[in-house]
Amino acid sequence: MSLAPFTSSEALTLGVELELQLVSTHDFDLAPQAEDLLRVLKNHSGAWDVKPEITRSMIEIGTSIQREHGPLLDELNDLRRQLSVGARKLNIAIGGGGTHAYQHWSAQQIYPTERFHYISELYGYLAKQFTVFGQHVHVGCENGDMALWLLHALSRYVPHFIALSASSPFVQGVDTGFDSARLNSVFAFPLSGRAPFALSWDEFGVYFDKMTHTGVVESMKDFYWDIRPKPEFGTIELRVCDTPLTVAKAAALACYLQCLCRYLREEKPFEPAEDDYLVYTFNRFQACRFGLDGEIVDPKTKQRHKIRDDILRTLARIDEHALDLRALDASNLLRDSLFSSNDAGALRQQRRAGLKLPAVVEWSMRRWMD
Amino acid sequence: MTGLSPFANQASAPLWTLEGLRGANPVLGLALLMVLAVVLADVLQRVARLPRPLGHMLVGALASPLVLRLLEHSELDAWKPLIDLAIAVLVFELGTRIRPRWLIDNPTLALTCLLEGALAGVSVVAALSAFGVPLLSAAVAGTVAMSTSPVITLAVLHETRPRGQVTERLLLMTAVNSVLAMLSLKVWHVIAASGEHDLLATATGALYVVAGSFLLGAFCGLLLDLFSRRVRGPAALPVLQIALVTIASMLAVQWTLSPLLALLVAGVVARARMRHGLTVEPQLGTAGAALGVVLFICLGLLLTLDHLGTLWPWVLAIIVARAFGKGLAVALLARPSGLGWRQAAALTMALQPMSSLAVLLAADTFVWTSQLPGLDKSVLQALLLAITLMQLTGPLWTTWALRHVAREADGENAS
Numbered sequence: 001m002s003l004a005p006f007t008s009s010e011a012l013t014l015g016v017e018l019e020l021q022l023v024s025t026h027d028f029d030l031a032p033q034a035e036d037l038l039r040v041l042k043n044h045s046g047a048w049d050v051k052p053e054i055t056r057s058m059i060e061i062g063t064s065i066q067r068e069h070g071p072l073l074d075e076l077n078d079l080r081r082q083l084s085v086g087a088r089k090l091n092i093a094i095g096g097g098g099t100h101a102y103q104h105w106s107a108q109q110i111y112p113t114e115r116f117h118y119i120s121e122l123y124g125y126l127a128k129q130f131t132v133f134g135q136h137v138h139v140g141c142e143n144g145d146m147a148l149w150l151l152h153a154l155s156r157y158v159p160h161f162i163a164l165s166a167s168s169p170f171v172q173g174v175d176t177g178f179d180s181a182r183l184n185s186v187f188a189f190p191l192s193g194r195a196p197f198a199l200s201w202d203e204f205g206v207y208f209d210k211m212t213h214t215g216v217v218e219s220m221k222d223f224y225w226d227i228r229p230k231p232e233f234g235t236i237e238l239r240v241c242d243t244p245l246t247v248a249k250a251a252a253l254a255c256y257l258q259c260l261c262r263y264l265r266e267e268k269p270f271e272p273a274e275d276d277y278l279v280y281t282f283n284r285f286q287a288c289r290f291g292l293d294g295e296i297v298d299p300k301t302k303q304r305h306k307i308r309d310d311i312l313r314t315l316a317r318i319d320e321h322a323l324d325l326r327a328l329d330a331s332n333l334l335r336d337s338l339f340s341s342n343d344a345g346a347l348r349q350q351r352r353a354g355l356k357l358p359a360v361v362e363w364s365m366r367r368w369m370d
Numbered sequence: 371m372t373g374l375s376p377f378a379n380q381a382s383a384p385l386w387t388l389e390g391l392r393g394a395n396p397v398l399g400l401a402l403l404m405v406l407a408v409v410l411a412d413v414l415q416r417v418a419r420l421p422r423p424l425g426h427m428l429v430g431a432l433a434s435p436l437v438l439r440l441l442e443h444s445e446l447d448a449w450k451p452l453i454d455l456a457i458a459v460l461v462f463e464l465g466t467r468i469r470p471r472w473l474i475d476n477p478t479l480a481l482t483c484l485l486e487g488a489l490a491g492v493s494v495v496a497a498l499s500a501f502g503v504p505l506l507s508a509a510v511a512g513t514v515a516m517s518t519s520p521v522i523t524l525a526v527l528h529e530t531r532p533r534g535q536v537t538e539r540l541l542l543m544t545a546v547n548s549v550l551a552m553l554s555l556k557v558w559h560v561i562a563a564s565g566e567h568d569l570l571a572t573a574t575g576a577l578y579v580v581a582g583s584f585l586l587g588a589f590c591g592l593l594l595d596l597f598s599r600r601v602r603g604p605a606a607l608p609v610l611q612i613a614l615v616t617i618a619s620m621l622a623v624q625w626t627l628s629p630l631l632a633l634l635v636a637g638v639v640a641r642a643r644m645r646h647g648l649t650v651e652p653q654l655g656t657a658g659a660a661l662g663v664v665l666f667i668c669l670g671l672l673l674t675l676d677h678l679g680t681l682w683p684w685v686l687a688i689i690v691a692r693a694f695g696k697g698l699a700v701a702l703l704a705r706p707s708g709l710g711w712r713q714a715a716a717l718t719m720a721l722q723p724m725s726s727l728a729v730l731l732a733a734d735t736f737v738w739t740s741q742l743p744g745l746d747k748s749v750l751q752a753l754l755l756a757i758t759l760m761q762l763t764g765p766l767w768t769t770w771a772l773r774h775v776a777r778e779a780d781g782e783n784a785s
């Protein structure tokens with residue numbers, strides 16, 4: 001199977017996908033009720049989409065194509081409201097967070113579709129361990145070359161998104177010490193990490209052909225890269241974010257990416273290079289482990305900065321673009337969050353206040369639903 | 371086995387003979403039955419995948435007047451406080467397991483809960499009336515037919531550990547229809563008494579039972595919250611729970627209230643107040659689990675098949691009409707309340723185990739006639755036969771529904 005041609009789409013358009021957790025209102029453990037919620041939401045009134053995910057305690061929602069922060073937030077709020085009503089009807093709670101704090105992976109059930117059963121057979125227990133919850137943001141590109149250029153230019157900002165969205169400190173009942181422990185589950189997949197350095201669609205096509213001839217991959221879906229091109233949509237897809245605890249944060253993160261892309265496209269502050277990836281995994285680890293307090297290395301100057309400071313400087317640089325894209329509210333929300341804490345910090349704060357983990361999960365569900 | 375004192379009735383015949391067992395020390399006899407029940411239930415579970423509560427009941431049936439006559443029904447009255455406690459533990463647990471707020475969040479579900487109980491009752495009354503049964507007697511059968519056995523529901527849930535929509539609805543409907551049955555029985559008493567007694571006094575009495583049970587349950591739930599704040603360590607809370615459940619149960623009986631309602635309310639209030647601080651072990655721990663085995667043995671001992679040969683049309687009418695009523699209500703409101711057709715079928719099946727708790731939990735004795743004066747004896751026997759059949763096969767219905775139809779049992783749908 002050869003690489004599909006890159007469908008042209010309007011530059012800087014946005015699409016947001018959120019993987020959400022379904023929990024029981026009795027013990028606040030994951031509840032395998034995705035089919036029930038999908039049935040209840042079958043005739044929802046929004047332009048958004050809702051579909052199953054790998055295990056039966058997850059669903060994924062996707063917004064329609066958006067251009068600005070306001071309408072995106074409105075749509076996310078609409079789907080949040082309708083999902084919450086549906087969940088209440090079924091006596092379950094729904095919410096964000098990159099991991100469920102104490103679910104046991106072996107208790108999860110694979111959602112009954114051909115694709116998910118294939119993944120389960122291929123990856124074994126990793127498939128069930130993949131019961132983690134991320135936010136994916138699509139950004140429209142006019143052609144494949146621009147998509148790949150943006151994909152690699154964005155690589156140095158990947159730690160920003162990890163640190164800002166981090167909301168998965170607890171795994172299997174334990175505080176992992178990581179702000180985003182979710183990405184550790186993604187690392188376990190053989191085709192995770194970063195995309196190969198190719199700046200033209202033809203060059204990328206050669207790589208894709210080689211991989212399909214090995215029999216290791218069949219389609220782009222088999223790559224679990226942090227950022228990957230999505231030729232059928234005409235987008236690049238950022239996949240490193242944990243699902244935030246609120247839709248406001250999800251919208252803000254999406255618009256931060258939109259503003260960054262506009263800044264990179266219009267100002268071209270640097271040319272992406274293969275050597276940018278020398279520090280990529282170190283920076284990524286710092287963001288996962290320490291969140292906003294992590295230190296990253298600038299691939300060009302080799303200087304170290306706190307991630308928080310780097311985001312602040314970047315927000316200042318892209319303010320003009322945020323103004324043009326009517327995304328200043330989104331920038332301000334993220335700027336404010338830098339001085340309080342990310343969602344991982346908020347969850348730990350609840351735990352430190354003496355709440356049991358089920359109560360922490362209930363608190364996070366309420367933040368999303370109410 | 372006769373008498374309750376461990377020192378009474380030393381057997382003259384060797385213990386391994388039937389006569390020896392009949393004359394054995396009752397505590398020893400019960401312990402032997404428990405051993406046999408646990409072993410047989412385990413074998414049946416492994417070999418034939420039959421639910422354990424069914425094995426426990428079969429051992430009880432084996433010891434009952436039906437087969438070996440190790441014990442007469444009347445002799446079980448002495449064990450009633452212990453059995454009541456075992457039931458109380460399960461009903462309290464049911465109370466902690468449900469979330470009444472769901473009825474507000476999903477009004478169609480609330481309607482389903484009311485309708486499935488009511489339609490089951492009405493269907494049974496209509497079916498028995500068609501057979502020429504007096505209305506007042508048919509009404510009792512209809513009332514008892516409304517409820518699903520909380521005991522069997524909880525026991526099967528402990529064993530299969532299901533998670534899903536059918537399970538949640540089963541728990542809620544079991545609680546609601548048991549309360550409905552209890553309330554309907556109070557109304558029946560008022561109507562039955564209207565001819566010969568003071569109607570106002572009977573109605574006031576019924577109101578006293580409902581309000582008193584509610585208050586007692588709420589008070590015990592609040593007390594559990596209060597005391598649990600003052601104890602530390604994981605072992606203390608289950609002991610506190612058992613103690614308060616015993617107190618609530620005993621006081622309810624002493625004050626002629628409804629233990630069923632009081633314990634359900636106690637569970638609901640305790641959960642609402644304590645939220646994540648309330649950890650409820652299945653059957654409140656191992657002591658409760660042992661009581662559960664005793665309970666199912668006793669349910670087996672109480673089974674009756676007398677006059678089945680002549681009363682089978684009435685028995686069949688009760689079972690079929692009840693299933694029809696429950697199924698119709700669940701199916702009518704399945705989609706609007708957010709349930710799939712397959713799940714509706716599973717829920718209907720899981721609601722089938724019958725219960726006599728609405729009558730017996732408030733009584734001093736297992737003799738029904740003392741609770742329901744004026745009831746036609748044949749109707750009563752037909753009702754008891756229906757309960758016997760739907761109680762004995764109950765674990766099978768519920769397990770099959772949750773495991774194979776709804777596919778919600780532990781790991782059933784796991785790949």
